[in-house]
Amino acid sequence: MSESDGHGGVESDSPQDADVGAAANPEREVPVRDTVDQSAETSSIQESETPKRQDTQPSRSDRVDEKNREGAVRVKRPQARNGRTASVVGTWGRSLGATTVFLFALQIATGLMLMTVYSPSTTTAWSSVWYIQAKMPAGWLVRSLHHFASDAMLIVLAAHLAHFVAIKTYRTRHPLIWCSTLLLLSVTLSLSLTGHMLPWDQEGYWGTKVRVNILARTPEIGDVLQRLVVGGVAFGHLMLTRVYTLHVMILPAIALFLVRLRKTRDKPCVDAGISGNQAGSVGSRDAVQRLRNASMCAIAFALVGGVAWYVCAVRGSYLLDAPADPGASSYPARPEWHTLFLYQWLKYFTGAKMEMIGAIAIPGALAGLWMLLPYWSRILPERAAHRITTVLAGGMVLGVGVLSAIALWSDVDPSDAAIRAIHDKQSAEQPLTTHEEHALRTRSFHERRDRARRLGLRAIALANVNGVPPEGPLALLANDPDTRGPELFAANCATCHRFDGHNGLGNVPKEPADASDLAGYAGRQWIRGLLADPMSDRYFGLMKKSDGEPAHTRMRRWVNEAMDDAADDDTTEALLANFDAVAAYLEDESQRPRRLAHIGTGDVAVTPANPETPPTSSTEIERGRRFFMLTCNECHTYGGEQTGTLKAPEMAGYGSVDWMALMIAEPSHASRYRARGKEHAIMTGFADRLSDRDIRLVAQWIHDSQPVAPTTSTEIIE
Amino acid sequence: MRFAVQRRVFIRSLVRLIQAGMAAAVLIPGFKFLRGATVRQPEPDGDNPTSDGPAPPPSSPYIRVAALSSLSLGQPTRVVVIADRWDAFTHYPSNPIGSVWLIRTEHRAAPSEIEQASHTNITIEEASTEVRCLQTICPHLGCGIDLAVASNSTGVADTDRNGFNCPCHVSDFDGAGRRVSGPSPRDMDQLSCRITAADESGERWVEIQYVEFRTGAPDKRPIA
Numbered sequence: 001m002s003e004s005d006g007h008g009g010v011e012s013d014s015p016q017d018a019d020v021g022a023a024a025n026p027e028r029e030v031p032v033r034d035t036v037d038q039s040a041e042t043s044s045i046q047e048s049e050t051p052k053r054q055d056t057q058p059s060r061s062d063r064v065d066e067k068n069r070e071g072a073v074r075v076k077r078p079q080a081r082n083g084r085t086a087s088v089v090g091t092w093g094r095s096l097g098a099t100t101v102f103l104f105a106l107q108i109a110t111g112l113m114l115m116t117v118y119s120p121s122t123t124t125a126w127s128s129v130w131y132i133q134a135k136m137p138a139g140w141l142v143r144s145l146h147h148f149a150s151d152a153m154l155i156v157l158a159a160h161l162a163h164f165v166a167i168k169t170y171r172t173r174h175p176l177i178w179c180s181t182l183l184l185l186s187v188t189l190s191l192s193l194t195g196h197m198l199p200w201d202q203e204g205y206w207g208t209k210v211r212v213n214i215l216a217r218t219p220e221i222g223d224v225l226q227r228l229v230v231g232g233v234a235f236g237h238l239m240l241t242r243v244y245t246l247h248v249m250i251l252p253a254i255a256l257f258l259v260r261l262r263k264t265r266d267k268p269c270v271d272a273g274i275s276g277n278q279a280g281s282v283g284s285r286d287a288v289q290r291l292r293n294a295s296m297c298a299i300a301f302a303l304v305g306g307v308a309w310y311v312c313a314v315r316g317s318y319l320l321d322a323p324a325d326p327g328a329s330s331y332p333a334r335p336e337w338h339t340l341f342l343y344q345w346l347k348y349f350t351g352a353k354m355e356m357i358g359a360i361a362i363p364g365a366l367a368g369l370w371m372l373l374p375y376w377s378r379i380l381p382e383r384a385a386h387r388i389t390t391v392l393a394g395g396m397v398l399g400v401g402v403l404s405a406i407a408l409w410s411d412v413d414p415s416d417a418a419i420r421a422i423h424d425k426q427s428a429e430q431p432l433t434t435h436e437e438h439a440l441r442t443r444s445f446h447e448r449r450d451r452a453r454r455l456g457l458r459a460i461a462l463a464n465v466n467g468v469p470p471e472g473p474l475a476l477l478a479n480d481p482d483t484r485g486p487e488l489f490a491a492n493c494a495t496c497h498r499f500d501g502h503n504g505l506g507n508v509p510k511e512p513a514d515a516s517d518l519a520g521y522a523g524r525q526w527i528r529g530l531l532a533d534p535m536s537d538r539y540f541g542l543m544k545k546s547d548g549e550p551a552h553t554r555m556r557r558w559v560n561e562a563m564d565d566a567a568d569d570d571t572t573e574a575l576l577a578n579f580d581a582v583a584a585y586l587e588d589e590s591q592r593p594r595r596l597a598h599i600g601t602g603d604v605a606v607t608p609a610n611p612e613t614p615p616t617s618s619t620e621i622e623r624g625r626r627f628f629m630l631t632c633n634e635c636h637t638y639g640g641e642q643t644g645t646l647k648a649p650e651m652a653g654y655g656s657v658d659w660m661a662l663m664i665a666e667p668s669h670a671s672r673y674r675a676r677g678k679e680h681a682i683m684t685g686f687a688d689r690l691s692d693r694d695i696r697l698v699a700q701w702i703h704d705s706q707p708v709a710p711t712t713s714t715e716i717i718e
Numbered sequence: 719m720r721f722a723v724q725r726r727v728f729i730r731s732l733v734r735l736i737q738a739g740m741a742a743a744v745l746i747p748g749f750k751f752l753r754g755a756t757v758r759q760p761e762p763d764g765d766n767p768t769s770d771g772p773a774p775p776p777s778s779p780y781i782r783v784a785a786l787s788s789l790s791l792g793q794p795t796r797v798v799v800i801a802d803r804w805d806a807f808t809h810y811p812s813n814p815i816g817s818v819w820l821i822r823t824e825h826r827a828a829p830s831e832i833e834q835a836s837h838t839n840i841t842i843e844e845a846s847t848e849v850r851c852l853q854t855i856c857p858h859l860g861c862g863i864d865l866a867v868a869s870n871s872t873g874v875a876d877t878d879r880n881g882f883n884c885p886c887h888v889s890d891f892d893g894a895g896r897r898v899s900g901p902s903p904r905d906m907d908q909l910s911c912r913i914t915a916a917d918e919s920g921e922r923w924v925e926i927q928y929v930e931f932r933t934g935a936p937d938k939r940p941i942a
């Protein structure tokens with residue numbers, strides 16, 4: 001598959017020309033091209049029409065070859081010395097074609113391996129990619145090579161085209177060589193874009209959504225195109241199977257055809273290469289070129305492999321985002337590096353008409369211009385053509401670079417100090433500059449980004465531990481208390497409750513809280529704090545009955561009486577020790593300390609749920625239990641039994657997931673806030689608003705939460 | 719001789735005809751096959767829309783999305799719309815099909831409403847409650863629209879900016895979903911939405927008709 005022969009015969013148009021093209025010559029002289037090229041200069045059209053003639057007369061070409069070879073070398077050596085750098089560009093530049101083909105072969109090889117595992121459907125795509133990364137032997141290597149080699153292929157192809165421009169290949173060689181290389185670049189880009197969607201993760205999903213919507217705007221045929229790609233109206237199974245077919249069958253077939261086309265159009269050079277093997281001096285130069293090609297391929301391979309190894313093995317990345325969630329709002333999508341410039345470019349075109357111009361008309365015109373380059377450049381005088389082409393290419397490279405840089409630059413996270421300054425300014429009610437507005441936006445973009453990234457890590461961590469359930473990978477996160485808990489809390493509980501002062505997701509709601517703070521609920525610190533001051537804002541202080549009277553006053557009365565009864569320091573101390581013990585006992589009832597495993601990003605990290613708290617001794621729990629039975633059991637039932645008459649909530653299993661689930665579903669249940677048939681729960685029941693599963697998820701999340709210190713799922717997985 | 723030529727021409731065209739027939743036999747169904755089937759098939763439930771918003775496709779049913787009491791006044795809430803969904807060969811009996819923003823507002827009851835309220839047994843407060851329902855799909859290129867809350871590192875919500883914002887190409891919308899700046903070609907898409915009468919437990923429910931619209935055009939056309 002080596003391209004070494006395919007790119008050897010790049011020629012200057014005349015010996016007097018001392019620029020890049022000429023300097024590139026001496027390494028690999030194939031004088032037969034001179035004759036062809038001279039005819040091409042006088043009549044460009046003639047050349048494009050007469051490739052067959054060259055092909056059918058190899059014997060004549062060879063003869064010319066033999067005669068001219070030595071002379072050509074002798075004449076042109078000195079020029080090479082004049083332009084050594086140019087010569088390096090020329091000779092190594094020729095290896096770019098070989099490198100492209102090598103990378104393509106690598107893609108086919110790794111792609112075939114991936115095909116044996118990958119399964120295109122919305123429930124299995126993510127899972128199979130996760131499986132490749134996490135479980136298949138060397139799976140991460142195969143997939144990351146495939147991933148990064150596609151990036152490398154784009155870069156190498158772009159360099160290849162730039163080299164063609166520098167040495168004027170578009171003008172001197174068969175037009176199809178230029179055109180097919182350009183087409184190969186766009187096919188490679190399409191391969192990259194389709195490949196990006198296949199894992200069916202958030203990044204690929206939302207990126208594709210935007211791209212398909214752009215595609216749908218193509219005038220007239222947009223609708224049909226969209227339907228053909230999506231396979232219906234909504235993204236789903238059929239879209240995956242279609243994109244998969246494109247990615248593994250149709251686009252590679254086109255790419256292979258283009259590579260093949262380039263080779264056949266290069267026939268004379270191939271012949272020269274073969275005959276060169278027999279003719280001494282040229283044979284050795286040819287071998288040198290082959291060595292160069294091989295080295296360049298090896299360098300490219302080493303770079304791709306190095307990046308793959310660093311990203312996956314060292315940094316531990318799975319190159320996989322959270323499973324695609326069509327119901328997710330606001331995924332902060334950004335295109336991949338190679339289309340970043342286009343994204344920035346489109347920002348300058350607002351309004352439907354302008355966007356059409358920016359997204360389709362201008363890129364289309366530019367593509368057409370480049371596509372037809374071999375034809376129009378032959379009409380113009382050589383110098384003018386070269387100048388125009390160089391300026392155009394340089395301008396485009398510069399433009400792409402600048403646009404990409406702007407896109408990256410405008411997403412740079414502003415410093416905390418800058419954000420604080422802006423917030424100060426806001427609280428002083430000063431108007432913000434557009435720059436500051438932008439900083440705020442960028443910050444919230446980064447917050448969303450971080451959250452999205454954590455979800456991805458979380459999904460992978462969960463899959464690593466439990467595998468993917470049959471419903472598909474979305475169920476991983478949907479059934480994960482640490483992910484769903486805070487979301488459900490923010491949406492349902494945070495209208496009244498707080499979690500360590502915020503709504504569970506880190507934001508403080510506008511309306512003030514009017515119920516307890518549930519971070520670390522039923523944990524030792526939480527109970528102990530409650531016994532110290534039931535009417536603090538953390539506990540019952542904010543709660544009001546429907547008549548506006550403070551609620552839970554009986555608990556306060558009891559605590560006050562108990563403290564008053566403790567006449568001297570000793571009894572006070574004993575009482576406080578009993579409070580500690582009962583807190584330890586109730587924490588035990590809630591089964592908090594027994595829950596151990598928190599799932600990290602990688603393997604299961606088994607850490608105690610409350611690493612800060614010293615382990616409670618069973619004697620202390622027992623002491624707490626006795627105190628509870630003697631004192632608290634008067635009002636609080638235990639297993640339905642109580643010693644007194646006033647009725648307060650059941651304490652058997654208090655704070656456990658089951659206890660909380662019933663409390664959330666039915667706060668006025670007989671074993672919760674209901675006495676003598678009278679409901680006195682302030683909280684509204686969620687039995688008919690949340691599913692049982694969601695109720696348990698929230699309960700589980702609160703149950704697992706750490707005392708006081710801000711604990712969200714997001715931090716646990718870090 | 720002439721007969722032979724005619725024969726050859728005839729045979730050749732016969733061969734062409736057979737070839738064309740076979741090609742058509744593959745290509746015509748092939749094209750239909752590739753166009754794919756439309757897969758959305760919701761059951762109409764015969765309700766009449768009573769609220770504002772565009773006329774949705776007649777078949778789109780009202781879907782219950784939230785309890786009115788779970789919406790706090792003026793604070794947009796995002797809810798996931800759960801409904802019956804088909805994805806090619808998979809039938810999900812209840813599955814997220816998208817999400818919407820709900821904004822509960824209260825307006826001063828107009829005399830006619832007080833009048834109306836006195837006839838029926840709904841309270842004036844009930845009569846004056848309104849819920850606005852907005853698509854989360856950005857009319858620009860289809861990203862998800864979020865609240866324009868820029869929270870700082872201390873976790874305090876920035877309460878001054880109460881509109882919406884799309885993170886993809888920075889389209890800004892005000893609290894009612896009207897376009898403020900950015901590339902979005904139109905306001906956020908409003909969906910028709912109604913509030914049910916109170917059920918036995920005294921709860922009133924918000925129901926919406928879920929429709930998605932084509933992106934990138936100034937006019938709002940539902941995706942069929």
Ligand code: FES
Binds near residue numbers: 856861
């Ligand atoms: S998709 Fe919302 S601004 Fe572009």
